[in-house]
Amino acid sequence: MITAERKPFAEIKASIAPYKRILVVGCGTCVAECAAGGEKEVALLASQLRLDADHEGRTVDIKEITLDRQCVYEFIDQLFPLVDEYDAILSLGCGAGVQAVAEVLPKIHIVPALNTTGISETREQGVWLEDCRGCGDCKLDLFADVCPITRCAKGLFNGPCGGSKGGHCEVDPDAPCAWHLIVTRLEETGRLKSMDEIQPPANWARAQGKGPRKCVREDQKTS
């Protein structure tokens, strides 16, 4: 899923300073799962904004709504009946959600309240670990299902670097060494011999070399 973290309150407050009527819009999918932009987080931020305005003697009109998905136009349509009543939308969606809302509603300022941090797995309750950079050329099969681009601080395709200590990365001692994990898993699955092969560099042309990537499925299109 996409993970995100809420921006500092001061940054959000500065972004919406010119506006008095604010529609706070959450997303009930990825960012709800990582406790950054779901219904509960929308209510918390709205509550903070109201308390802050009250503390400073200002008047604000804040409405809360959480869409099932902020990156799908059919869900964004729910904002149409509301949008004329507000000066700005404060979005607790990921970067894709913010841009999708802006695409559908071009005449209102969409202010992002989150910093999108990556594609992650839920490692444990309250802990999300980034493990995919969306490079567009997945080689996980070669690396025992541990992505060296994301999880090795040096992004090595031909590791290990030799700097790990006790199975931990020398760059971030709190993080496990990705190559330690790769070698261990290859060993456990009887594939250690694949370490003898030299892997060519990643094909970054499939990443972002030509601007934003687009997935098209003709069989899914309606026109």
Place this chain on the structure above:
Amino acid sequence: MIANRSEAHVAVFFCRQLDPEQDANRRSLEKELGSGIRFFPMPCSGRIEALHLLKALETGARKVYLITCPQGACRYGQGNVRARKRLDYAKSLIREIGLSDDCFEMIVAQGPLPLSIGDLARELLGRTADEPDSSKEKQAGTNPAAYLAK
């Protein structure tokens, strides 16, 4: 401005495992102090959310207490540990907007259980009456506990 303010100046969230007679005990205090105090019994203090605490402030409370079981006495194991983390998070949200986090206070019940939530709340109100006003209370011009003690 915040709408729908209630008269409650003190909100008390508490684990109802503390007091099997909580219904009668809190109601007698509510009757005595009127709408100046509101109790929120919970099946476990671990059910508290930062949003509950902020909403209490939004609706007019100037002091919010969270009363938990003694350490190691939570019948669900980690409830009071989680309650502490949620309260700390709520405090961080309050500090972000420049308010004093004194408005939230966690009270870990001491001594043998059960206790009377009414007696404990009375003790807390007495203690709060002696404390200096927090910045928010000063703005409001009255210390809620002092108000209640009248």
